[in-house]
Amino acid sequence: MPLLAMFRKFVPIAVLAALAAAALPAMAPSPAGAQQVERGPSGLPLPRFVSLKAGRVNMRVGPGTDYAVEWLYLREGLPMEVIQEYDSWRRVRDAEGAEGWIHSALLSGRRTGLVAPWLKDRQASVPLHARPDEGARRIAEVEPGALGQVESCDGTWCRMRFASLEGWMSQSLIWGVYPGETVED
Template sequence: MRSTVLKSCLALALGFVLSAGTAELGYAQAAKGPSGLPLPRFVTLKAKRVNLRIGPGTDYAASWMYLKAGLPVEIIQEYDNWRQVRDADGTEGWVNQSLLSGARAAIAAPWMKGKGKSVFVNMRREAQPSATVTAKLEPGVTMTIGECNGDWCFGKTDGAEGWVAQSEIWGAYPGEAFK
């Protein structure tokens, strides 16, 4: 019992210390972690079942279990083979790096979930606001994204594909461009 309490306290202290360094960064990718990759950065869950732990190790309790591969998460810190991640709801915890993939995905406007049936994110044929709408995505829909140009991301979901405004997804930083 005492060692469990001690581990929990150490995990909270470690999380606080490590999080303090990323608080100054906001969402700008200005730092590199021990892996040499930028922090923060988006990745996806590789496995169907992923435990989110309260600390960086299997000795720490699981606080949550994700049951969907391909879900985007944001890596905010690294420690050994463990990554502290944040999901679209703001939940944070630790995941072993072997359960993460560099593939990119996004969630359509998760902050609009439950705001009403008339709220949709438009997927368009081209990366411009006047382009033809190819699909209307409900908030919370997950899509794979293959590229972003800083304003728009090209995504695919359930047979639909097209461009979505980067400001209407969670899974790519404002102004971030990649192919």
């Protein structure tokens, strides 16, 4: 085979091999424990938790005021999970799984949480502890579905505020924070 024909045959392969080798660092797995965070057009992570900024908020079936109102929320501070962004609209999910669109001006970055809403119909209560420890003194028993302010979380425990009471609650019992998520004061 003439040298020029061999060159034409192997150059594309060599170029592809060089491009693939250059791309390897970008495609390498992230360090152990690190996770890739998806970001929406706003630059903020998706999904993420936010709360309602107002005491009267419409959830619509689409991203715009021309879309029908599916739900009307009447509780300021209610946590919502942002799962998608479109322009100034956020597709959200509530604690019961209802999804729809809310204008970003009606959402706040303030972190709140509902205490074990999945236990709401049962006769149960959730302990609020003095320290982040199952054996710590119980400050109060909190009803499932109670709304509290998330002060901080360490991945296992969250410091919560309910009116004038502040204490620690197992993070697994709060809808409004992700398992293992840390939240800074």
